[in-house]
Amino acid sequence: MTVQGTEAPGRIDDSRAPVALHGAALVADASGALLWPAEGVLAVADLHLEKGSAFAARGRMLPPYDTRATLERLAALVDREKPARVLCLGDSFHDRRAGARMESADAERLRALTADAADWVWITGNHDPDPPEGLGGRSVAEFRLGPLVFRHEAQPGAVGELSGHLHPAAALALGGRRVRDRCFVTDGAKLVLPAFGSFAGGLNVLNPAIAGLLAPRFDALLTVRGRIHRFPRDRLSPDRGG
C-alpha cells in the first residue's frame, strides 16, 4: 500500500494527515479511515450497517440506502488502498438482526469485499457482540499488532490504542462561520476514529465522554469535504458550552 497524491517528498496532500501513535507512523484519511502503511492496515470504525432499517422496523422510515452508501465508500477505499488487512473497529452492524434485514445485493457486495481481503477482521462492539454469520471475515474482541491495540471502546489509561465507539466530531468557528464535522482525535497515546457509517451521528470531542479519556492536550483531525485539517484542542468550540 502506498500513500498517494504526494506532490513532493515529505508533503502529503490535504486529503491525508500523518499521525504518530506510540511509535507507529499512521495516516488519517479524510474518508474517516485510518491507514497504517507499514503494516498494510486499513481501519474503519462504527459502520452501523442497517441503521436505516433498524429505525424503519420501529416505524421511523429513514431511507434504506445507508448500507449501500457505506459499503460503496468502503469498497472505493479498499480498491484504492489495496490493504492487506481490513480492521472494522466494532459496531459494524447496527444491531443483532442487521444481517437478516440486509438487502441481498448489499450482502453480496459485502461478501465480495471480505472475500477479496487477505484478512478481514470484525472487532466486536456493543451493537454487534456477535457479528452476523455468512458475510465473511473473522470476529475478535480486540486486535493487537506491533505496538498497537485495536478495540471498540477505549480503555482509560491504555496507550497505543485505537478505538471507535464514540463517534467523535469537532466544531470550530472560522471567520464568522461554524464548521462541524466528524474527526479523528488523538493525544499521542490514544486515537479515536470517527464513525464511518453514513447514518452515524457525531459527539463533540470536548464532551467529557471523549475529552476525559485523553490527556489535557489533544488534537482533532477534522474531515470536511474530502479534506483533513488538524486543530489543537484550544481552537475547538463546544456544541453548547459543555
Added chain:
Amino acid sequence: MDAPSSAHPLPAPIPPNIAAWFRAKGWAPHAHQVAMVEAAERGESALLIAPTGGGKTLAGFLPSLIELAERPREGLHTLYISPLKALAVDIQRNLDTPIAEMRLPIRAETRTGDTPEAKRRRQRAHPPHMLMTTPESLALLLSYADSDRLFRGLRCVIVDELHALAGTKRGDLLALGLARLSRLAPAARRVGLSATVAEPERLLAWLSRSGRWSADGGDGDVRLVLGRSGAQAEIGILDTKERLPWAGHMALHALAEVYDRIRRHRTTLIFVNTRAQAELVFQALWRVNDDNLPIALHHGSLAAEQRRKVEGAMARGELRAVVATSSLDLGIDWAAVDLVVQIGAPKGSSRLVQRIGRANHRLDEPSRALLVPANRFEVLECRAALDAVHDRRLDGEAPRPGGIDVLAQHLLGMACAAPFLPDALYEEVISAAPYATLLRDEFDDVLDFVSTGGYALGAYERFQRLRRREDGRLSVAGPAVARQYRMNVGTITQEALLRVRLNRGPVLGEVEEYFIQGLTPGDSFLFAGQLLKFLGVREMEAQVAKGGSGDPKVPAYAGGRLPLTTHLAERVRAMLADPRSWDRLPGDVKEWLTLQRLRSLLPSRDGLLVETFPKAGKRFLVAYAFEGRNAHQTLGMLLTRRMERFGLGPLGFVATDYVLAVWSLRSPSSTQGADMDALFDQDMLGDDLEAWMDESSMLRRTFRNVALIAGVIDRRHPGQEKTGRQVTFSSDLIYDVLRKHDPGHVLLRATRADAAGGLTDVRRLSDFLARVRGRITHKDLDRISPLAVPVILEIGRERVDGSATDELLAAAADALVAEAMPELRQTAAAPAEQGRLSL
C-alpha cells in the same frame, strides 16, 4: 371583544334577550354583524372581511350565541380556531362576559398545547359548547378514534385571522382538518374572519367545502360579507431634518424625531421588522427619553410573562409607546393607540395596512401612521407603499399548493383515527383548497411514503406502518405508530432555542442557539431591552448578568425579514424610471437619483440594468433586479457559479431587497462570450441549480423542516427532547444519502417545492429571468455609480448581521459617496469624531 358603536335599528334576526343586552350596553349591531346572523340562519358559510376593530370577532360568534340562546343543547356546537394560543385564551375570556351578562346556557373553554391532560380528557368526554383552539390541537383531536362522536353535532367552525393562516403550512393542516370536519359534521357552517386582503376569492375558495371558487361566483357556497371600511388612514413619511443614511435598517438618525411624536400622542405603537431592530430602537429611544416616558418593548423572543405584562400595561393605558415586531401584528386590539410608527420599509402594502389598522379602533376616526425609512432605497419603498395604500391596492400573492409533508402528517393522523378507504380519503383531501389540484398519483405516492417510506428500493414492505385490511381499508399497524404521530403533530419548525436566564434568577426569554454559539463568556449583547453580559451555557440555558461592556452584539435572529413584495417592487421600479415623480421625494433622494441619471442610467420599468465598475482592484457587477433578498441570494449563488465557469474569478456577492452586487477578479467585458445575456440566461435554473442544491445550507434547512413535518425524524422522543443540533446533523445525513440514491423521492420533491417559494424564491427568480430576457442594459463605468453606493456598503456586514452599528456605516458611506459623487463632497464630509472605514 370590540364594541359596535353606530346606532342601527335592531333588525329582526336578533332575538329580544340579545337585543336587550346590546341596548343595555348602549350599542347597536353593525350591518356586517347582522349579515353574519342572516347567513347563519340560511345555513350558509361566510367570510367576513373587515378592518381590525370592526366588531369582527363578535360578528363571528353572534350567530352561535343566538342559536344556543334560543335552542339550548349539550355537546360541542362551535369550534373557534386561531393561529395564536394567546388569542384563543383572550377570546374565551372576552366571550365569558356577554355569556354571563346575558345568562346564556353556554360553556366556552380553550384547548391548546398548554391545557392540562386531565382537562383535555374531560373535554373529550364532556365537550363544552364552544371550544377555542389552534390548528395543531384540532389535528390531534381529529386523530382520536372518538373524534366522530365529539364532532358529530358541530354546527359552526370559526377560523380567525384567516389571512394569516391561508397560504402557510399551518393553513394547509387546518384546511385538511376542516375537510375531515365536514365529513364528520356535514351540517357545520364555516366562518372565516380576515383582515383586508387583495384577493378575497382565494380566501373564499379556502373556506369553501369544495375547495374551489368559480370566477362567476355562481356555485360558491361561501357568502362574502364586507365590514365597513374605516376612514382613509392619514399616513405620512417622516420628513427628517437629518441627512438620510445610505444603508442600514435601524433609522437611528430619526429616533429623536420619533420621540418627539411619541411626546405629542397619547399612545404610540412602533413597529419594526426584526427582533434585533426592536432591541436597538428601544435602546436608542431610551437614550433620548428625557421625560422618562413609559416606553416598553414587545417581541416574540421575550418570555411570555414579560409580554403579558407589557400587554396588560398597554390595555390599562399605562404606556406611552411600545416598540414591537409582528408579535403584535395579530389579535389583541389596542383601542388607545393613536399613532402607529413603522420603522424601516414595510416590505408590502398589505402588511402596512394591517399594521396601521392597529391604531384608533373607532372606525369613524382615521388611523394615523408615520413611516420612517431607514435608508434611501427605503424612502422609495415607503413612498410606493403609501401610494399603494391610497390606491387601495394590496399585494396579491401567488397561491402555493399545499405541502406534501403536511399531507403525509395528516394521512397518518387520519389512519390513527379510523381505518380508511384510500379512494374516499383522496376525495376528502382534494376538497381542501390547498390540495384541490392534487393528482391521484401524487396522493398515492404520499400514502406509500406514509406506509413504507416510499423508497425506490422497496426495502421496507415488511415494516409497513399502515396495514391493508380485508375490506380494503388501511389501518395503523399498531399503537406505537399513533403515539409517534401524536408526539410529532404540527407544522411549526424552528431553530433550536436557548432560554436566557439572569443570574440564576428570572428567565428573560429565548434566543436562537446559533447566536449564543457565536458568543464567548464576557461578551455583551442587547436583549429584553438591557445590556447583558454572557456568562456561559448551563443546562440548556444561557446564563447572563446585567451590565457588560464593549460593543454589544444584538441578537441576530433568524427569519423576521420578509422580502419586498412583487407589487411594491413594481411600484419602486416605476418611480425610478419616471423622474417626474421625484418631486414628491426628499431633496437628498432626488439629488441622488439625478446624479445617477447623469453618471449612469436609471433602471427601466421592465428591463434590467446591470452596471460594472472597478473598485479597490476588483471588478464589481451590480444588477438592479428588485426581486427581494431571497431571490437575489439565489441569483447570487447561481451567477457566481456561472462566472466561475467563464473564468471571471468571482470572489463574493451581497444581496439586498433591491439589488445584487457581485465582485470578481476579472470583468465580464474582458471575456469572450461572458456578456450579460449569457450570464443572466434562464438555463442557470437547470444544472447550476441542481448542483447548488447539493451543497446549499438553505436546502438542507428546508429538507430538515420537511422531514420533521413528514415524520421521518422525530420532533422529540419519549422522555428526551432532541436538541436542534442533533436533528440538524442527522437530517443532513439523510439528505445526502437520499439525493444520491433516490433523487426522485417524495421528500426531495417536497423540499424543492418549498424552496421554490420560500428561502430560495426560485419561482420569483424564474419569472424575473423570463421578464428581462432581451431587455438587459449593460453600463460599463469607470467608477462606482450613485445608485450602487448602498449595496456596496452592505458588503462585509452580512455575516455580522446587526453587529455593525449604523454610525460605523455612516463613516464608510462618506468615503464611498465622495468617490461616486465628488460634487457632494461638501455635504458628505464625515463628522470629525467618526473614523473612516475602507472596504
